[in-house]
Amino acid sequence: MTSTADPDRDTVPTVSFDAEPGSYRHWRLDLDGAAETGVAYLRLDIDEDGGLVPGYQLKMNSYDLGVDIELYDATQRLRFTHPEVRAVVLTSAKDRNFCAGANIRMLAGSPHPWKVNFCRFTNETRNGIEDATEHSGQTWIAAVNGTAAGGGYEMALACERIMLIDDNSSAVALPEVPLLGVLPGTGGLTRVTDKRRVRKDRADVFATRSEGLRGKQAVEWRLVDEVVPKRQWDEKVAERAAEAAATSSRPAGATGIELPPLQRTETADGISYRHVRAEFDRAAGLVEITVLGPEGDVPDTVERVHELGADFWPLAMTRELDDLVLRLRANELELGTWVIRTKGDVEDALAFERVIAEHSRDDWLVNEIRHYFKRVLKRFDVTPRSLIALIEPGSCFAGALLELALACDRQYMLDGFLEEDSQEGEPAQIVLTDSNFGVFPMGNGLSRLASRFYGDDSHVAKLRQETGRRIEAVEAMEMGLVTEALDDIDWDDEIRIMLEERASLSPDALTGMEANHRFVGPETMETRIFARLTAWQNWIFVRPNASGPEGALRRYGTGRRAEFDRRRV
Amino acid sequence: MSIDYSEKIPNNVDLAGDRKLQRALESWQPNFLNWWKTMGPAVPTEDVYLRTAVAVGREGWAHFGHVAMDEYRWGVFLAERNHDRRIAFGEQKGEPVWQQVPGEYRADLQRLIVIQGDTEPASVEQQRRLGETAPSLYDLRNLFQVNVEEGRHLWAMVYLLHAYFGRNGRDEAEALLQRNSGDLDSPRILGAFNEETPDWLSFFMFTYFTDRDGKYQLGTLKESAFDPLSRTCEFMLKEEAHHMFVGTTGIDRVVARSAELMREHDTEEIAPHGGIPLDVVQKYINFHYSVSLDLFGSEKSTNAANYFTAGLKGRWQEERRKDDHVLTEDAAHIDVVRDNEVTTEEVSALIALNHDLRREYIADCQTGLKRWNRVLEKAGVDRTLYLPHVGFNREVGLFREHRITPKGDVVGQDAWEAKKDQWLPTEADKTHVRSLMRPVYEPGKIAGWIAPPSNGINDKPIDYEYVHLA
Incomplete structure (x- = not known):
């Protein structure tokens, strides 16, 4: 096989957005001690065989829409059901591997509308994480305890603080451009410059360097806030979480509310x-x-x-x-x-x-x-x-x-x-x-x-x-x-x-x-993600250089190099 | 104001039961009457012997009687509905026709109706002062008949705009009265309808050649998948036939009179004897024919192709054609000029639909020429009138870049300038024709430049008092 299946011939499943912590396949929401510390741990622990669509394995803690549906559910429940949570530590349950981002086989095998819809939803969830930090008194901290690549690093970027384990191998990276011929489209390019204030020439270097950066240089370039040696890791993470929790506006002793499953009737002609x-x-x-x-x-x-x-x-x-x-x-x-x-x-x-x-x-x-x-x-x-x-x-x-x-x-x-x-x-x-x-x-x-x-x-x-x-x-x-x-x-x-x-x-x-008319006036990081980054990404997605049979996205992992149409457009 | 709908506005569209239409017409009708008073016929009359359509049946559509013109009962009529009618052409061939405007085609259909509607009142405006020089009461009556029917055709188009196009339609109906022929600020849409009709020879030429364009346009709209438009145009075509009759017989009578004078005085130079020389008649034919050809649009037209494919506008007698009525695989030949010669080029049949319609029109125009030449032959005059080449004097389409003689030779600008006065009416020609235009209002009398008609209207004698002047 020289490339993955033709994405536009595949059919896609009907998606349900129902989720609840008891049946998460990919996340572990750890609330032990939250009542006292105000800190929750959300651990990414991808079930390789738990992809939403057949045809790919979620290796290396890589995610698909199903993973993000659970993440969205977790963000909502943290806000409504757990008012005692004042800081959320986003981390990985896997060893030396934080998250490899969106699964490439999944992307390569998905029809265009699916890719676009997937990116929109993941973007909204990451915006929601920032919204929780800003408006809910729930500060999200990324405890990057292994390599965070692509969408994995983008997930960390949505957090208020990024801690990177200093083990001389874990790195943060945005390898989409060099490896896949697409963009880090879930806010990555935008948050690096607009939120983390990484200088644009450094951002350019970073986004074209597949192995990414680690250690002190990652701090110096502002890609992460701090690096922490492995043996101090747990302690330091808990310390940072406690600091964030201390500044929270959440009231003490509040009781959350349950979010029971929605009562929904579906027919061929409607949903009520x-x-x-x-x-x-x-x-x-x-x-x-x-x-x-x-x-x-x-x-x-x-x-x-x-x-x-x-x-x-x-x-x-x-x-x-x-x-x-x-x-x-x-x-x-x-x-x-x-x-x-x-x-x-x-x-x-x-x-x-x-x-x-x-x-x-x-x-x-x-x-x-x-x-x-x-x-x-x-x-x-x-x-x-x-x-x-x-x-x-x-x-x-x-x-x-x-x-x-x-x-x-x-x-x-x-x-x-x-x-x-x-x-x-x-x-x-x-x-x-x-x-x-x-x-x-x-x-x-x-x-x-x-x-x-x-x-x-x-x-x-x-x-x-x-x-x-x-x-x-x-x-x-x-x-x-x-x-x-x-x-x-x-x-x-x-x-x-x-x-x-x-x-x-x-x-x-x-x-x-419609998108042009709806958003007038000033640009914000959010509009830049939804307009510039997304529009460029969607353009790249339909170009043969990414999604053609010889494009980088389809050739990834086949052992063959992508053939590019070298003309700049 | 309230209107007794069935009496005041004869109709077969259930006006009395249609609030939407009532409201639209209630505000439009006073503006129409105001327009008629200021832009309609200038000669004051008490009443005119007119045909009024009061129903669509055989008896109903030609009801004769003397009426005061501003009390004319402009009505709204559609041909009877055929409940089994299906789309005859285009991508949706075979599907049931539409009783409502599909949103997808709203803009295109509205545009087609507005353009057609704009020509109807335009001709009334162009002919406004003609009554002052009518050659007989018979002719004056015919002029008025044409005028009130153009008015009714305006009503027909306004009905469609009001009934099917909502607010936009009402605005467009209003604009049909606000644009005026020749108005510098707000002219009629098509160029030919901004020229004054200065004399009766022009009027006859107009009704023969230009109204015939209208007939062909209506014929293509009659094929439309939008059934109310189809039925409206089918009924309008009945009335259009009379306008062409006025043109055909008008030119008959001019030619007959000219032949008579030629024989009487044994010369072609009958101007001094109060006649219109055949050279001048030929020049008028050349002019009006070429201007009317322009109305069909460019030889190659993607608009026409789109209208056809969508089912909005068919071909002349679409259903009698022996082809697939989809035309995506067919080719057609259109005239082009290459290396200073008129030749043909093969293009997709869809692109050549304007050319197709123009060809049908040209064949129809020939019948008049045959008829007039028979008049000349009978009168013993050894001379024939002819239609100039299709590329002659064209301002629209592939020929506009070229100078082409009536015979079809491509010539340079100099040659054109040198011969132009032999082909098109000169100021002197027009002045002479105008000089003959003196009113004859006495029943049964006729001006000297035109022969009397062979029959009166509706079996009335020729000296019947068709018009009572005020």
Whole structure:
């Protein structure tokens, strides 16, 4: 065999994102003593034969999507179930081998959409690790106790501090360019320069040197924070973890909440949860997503919120929405348009939101819920689908839920009522609240409103005066909050034609266009990862130099050299 | 305002039960009437003996009577629906036709309808002042008939925009009234529709040659997979036939009168005797024919190919053609100029669809020439009129780079300039034709430069009072 199988002929499995620590195959979450020390150890211990797809072995602690699904689960549970954890040590359970990164056979044998989706999800998880450090009082420390190559080092880069064992053999490396002809695309190139502040010429040397760097030089080049001799290793790691835990904002004596498995009904034509429903229209290439607003009593105390735990509507809804987004992105590639609606009582939605607003500063759980919803919204921002919000009577796009509409590429609002509906009740309304002015920032650091009205701060300031008020279609249109306000006579036809027209356009061009429009203004490390690094990586992925039969990715491990088309493009 | 829909706007599209359409037309109709008053026929009339379509059946579509023109009942009619109709060509051949606009083709279909719609009111604007010099009440009536029907064709296109294209459609319908022929700021879309129709010879030529282009365009849209467009165009074609009749018989009568004068005075130089010399008739033919050929677009057209493949616009009499109706494997020959000679080049049949339609049109135009030459022959005049070469005087397509004589020779710019006045109407020709244009409003009387018609309208006598002037 001169190269691995043709990736685009293989079929991919349907992916489930369900996981729980009791059944992890690749990670060991060690919470022994966490109650006293505030430190959890998360150990990577890959089961070679536990790949998500047949056809490759996860050697050298290398990972695939299945490994990352468990990692994501661990990050979530650490935040919600283990408030006592103030620092997380990310390390390896294998001897002299931290992590070799994404499995190359897996990458070489995967179709393009799978590779792209895999990278997006792993990027989101690493961003989540940084988010936990910054907003949850859970500082992540990479205890690199063996060689960390490629994605392995990128995982470490997501941590606040990187410790490297000084055994004269363990190194950190980004060997993608020299060995595989692709990029360290899970934030590697970006974090080396933007986060670790490695000088660009050194970064260039580092990223083209397959064996990487170790020891003092790695420290000098800022690739790691410190190197520690083997015999002091455990002690030093515990010391650094304790130091980080000491600075944590997490409250003492807090009790976490369980995250039970999601109740989900799947059919050929949709997925439904308690608060979120998705109906597939395969002929039209779209999925209709409805988020149901809160029902039942609003908790009157923060204790009641803790009691409700995963049943508290904002958290329950966010978990379901998260799961839906992940499933649709991984499994429903041809449903290119997501039509997003909400259904519920505006007043109830606002009441729940007041609970969040009131306690998100002083209660760790409420704070977690807020940041979780923020991360799920960010998933929408980087979702390669056309997102269309339909704002109809009976919807509850208010405050935090309005962010869902604002995350969409377009917003259509019904002016008045549909003829067949009874004209009772109220016409469609949206409500701005403080939530829309920075509580849920996008990856570019701006609120969705500030992105929408980029460069027009005075308009955003004007909108700020309008919080709390019910805004109907014509006014919403005037305020620039919706794309179109259509009355009942036009509604059906306009929406149908718009959706059909959208479905007829090139999916690739749409993805590129939408990503460009969604992220305006300033670049952040996050946008640089999702835009520059990812876009370049995805371009490289489709080039024959990487994924052609003679490309570096496909020839890796075959004993044959890659044949490059030497023309620079 | 409220409208009694069935009475005020005759229709077979259930206007009374369609709120969307009502609302759209309610705001559009006053603007249309306003446009008609300011841009429509300039001669004030009390009433005109007009044909009104009140239904699509055999009796309904030609209902005659005297009506005040601004009370003309512009209606909305589609040919009867064939429930089994299937797409006859293109990639989706064999599938059921569309009753709604597929979103994928919204922009293209809207564009096709807007371009067609834009020509309809344009000709009314171009002919606005012609009534002031009508050679008879019979002709004046025909002019008005053509005008109100172009108005109705505008309605037909507006109906499609209103019924199927949502807000964009309404905006485009409004814009059809805002663009005006010859307006410097906001002209009509196609160049030929921004030229004034200055005299009746031009009018007859226009209705013969340019309206015939309309007939062929409608014929291709009649094949469309978008069924409402197809049915609309099918019905419009019935009315278009009358416009061509006005052109054909108008030129008949000019030729007959010229022949008569030639014989009477035994000279071809009949200008001093109040006639239009056959040389001038030929030059007008040359001009109007070549300008109309331009309307078919470039010989090679990827737009036309795309429209065909998508099922939006077919070929003339698509269903009678004996081929696969997909054309991806077929070739066609188009005219090109190579080494200063007109020759042909083989291209994909899909790319050559404009050429295909133009060829059908040219064959149809020939019938008029035969007819007029028969008139000359009968009158004993030894002279024939002809269609110039397809490459003559072209501003659009592959020939625009070249100067080609009516006979088809490629010549240099100098040779062209030297002979141009022999081929195209000169200022002197136009001045002479204009000098003959004096109104004759007395029933049964006719101007001296044109023969009387052989029959009246709807079996009425020629001296019938077709028009009551105000």
